[in-house]
Amino acid sequence: EASEALDFERAAAIRDQLKAIDYITHQHKAVSTSMTEQDVIALARDNGETVVQILFIRNGKLIGSDSRLLEGTEGESDEEVLSEFIKRFYDRAAEVPTEVVLPQNIEEARIIERWLRDKRSGQRVTITVPQRGDKRKLLEVAQENAKEALHMIRAQWEADTHKQETALAELQAALGLPRPPNRIECYDISTTQGTAIVASRVMFVRGVPKKNEYRRFNIRTVSHKGSDDYQSMREALTRRFNRWKQALEEPALVAPGGEDKDETWRLLPDLLMVDGGKGQLNVAVEVLREFDLLDRVPVVALAKQFEELYRPGDPQPIILNRRSDALFLVQRIRDEAHRFAITSHRARRTKLGMASRLEAIPGVGPARRKALLKAFGNSIDAIRNASIEELTAVPGINRALAESIKELV
Structure with missing residues (x-):
């Protein structure tokens, strides 16, 4: 009915909800007990544009969905697009779930988890990439709808x-x-x-x-x-x-x-x-x-x-x-x-150069940058290739900071 009235956004939202609810309630009832507070995020890409689809799962039920059109993403990998979208979306979101379900790994995953944890007042937030099971099938639902939404949004807006x-x-x-x-x-x-x-x-x-x-x-x-x-x-x-x-x-x-x-x-x-x-x-x-x-x-x-x-x-x-x-x-x-x-x-x-990028990492100031460069012979490549244990051997570098260095350098 919504599609016939050319209310594409409403039709897309209804379609998302019907598919996901059908999946949850009829095909895999176990999902209603194992999935309590998740955001399921998938994307579709075409000609430099991207649609991100989000399914909001709370207490085993799909309570809503959202589609976002991202333009100008040409030249960026899926990992980069997902990483930047997550930081942008949750920076503005009123609520952060306990789990963010993604179709693939992203850069800076641990740092983003810690940032999301801070936004939840210290409560743990995990980023997961399921390979099978209930969460994987919900990802497939979200991805299918992202593809359809991209086609509909572009056709509707660009030509109209x-x-x-x-x-x-x-x-x-x-x-x-x-x-x-x-x-x-x-x-x-x-x-x-x-x-x-x-x-x-x-x-x-x-x-x-x-x-x-x-x-x-x-x-x-x-x-x-x-x-x-x-x-x-x-x-x-x-x-x-x-x-x-x-x-x-x-x-x-x-x-x-x-x-x-x-x-x-x-x-x-x-x-x-x-x-x-x-x-x-x-x-x-x-x-x-x-x-x-x-x-x-x-x-x-x-x-x-x-x-x-x-x-x-x-x-x-x-x-x-x-x-x-x-x-x-x-x-x-x-x-x-x-x-x-x-x-x-x-x-x-x-x-700005790799040395300046060290100082751009939260927690690494001039003193720690100097200590890192001294410990690794002024070699950024050596810092990049160092293990977590080697990094934590440097004065002032704890494990969490070492993990940040490994991801950002």
């Missing part, structure tokens, strides 16, 4: 300009914008313990990504130890609007038929989005005010946990309908900004 127009109209109405936000810029920050800080800008034009206008900003003004998302966002936005000002005051000459490289800076967005809460919004407002653009560039902040939109001067968030095209568009923009920021940060961190 009406869908994009609807999303933009809904967003305009919800935010009270003077015109449809045909040109949307979104900014996000990525860093590891305050190192290699990168801000990303993604551009969506008429509801679809325009990747040749993506830009990254290597942050230079955070000089103190640790991260500073507010200052990072301030620098990125200030540099962006300085380029706007420069493009107006000193326009570059464009040869006949040549590319106007200043256009991406000269055109102001119909909507400026920043990933974060009220603090990030206040930073964006201050920067726009400095350039006398506050009345010309509408700005919102997208809060992480419940995907609420905050506007200047309004303490109450705007909550978009959970099944609206507007929310789907906002999620795509936010996820793409986050992906591009992480990819840019990873590239910059690699350029």
